[in-house]
Amino acid sequence: MTDSNTPExxxxxxxxxxxxxxxxxxxxxxxxxxxxxxxxxxxxxxxMLSLVIVLVLLAGISVIITS
Known part of the structure; x- marks a missing residue:
């Protein structure tokens, strides 16, 4: 592996x-x-508690995806 292949x-x-x-x-x-x-x-x-948990986890996953 060369340095030129690293970005790819x-x-x-x-x-x-x-x-x-x-x-x-x-x-x-x-x-x-x-x-x-x-x-x-x-x-x-x-x-309602499960809905809040789902939304928080969904927000966390979307932050990971977009970063």
Whole structure:
């Protein structure tokens, strides 16, 4: 590996990292949908708490993706 190949390798690794982040985001959204469906049957406090947790985690993941 030479220094001239380093930027190209970094671009490829960045693309792979972004694709993995989108995959994690997609799986997380599926899990969040199931969590909200389960908690919507129960107490409204737990439903709101799970919604807040989902939104905070979603914001964290979106920050990681855009950085």
């Amino acid at each position: 390798i970094h671009r490829k690794l960045d693309k792979i990292a972004r694709l993995l982040a989108f995959l994690v985001l997609f799986e997380f959204l599926k899990l969040a949908g199931e969590l909200l469906t389960i908690t919507s049957v129960g107490n409204s406090f737990f439903s």
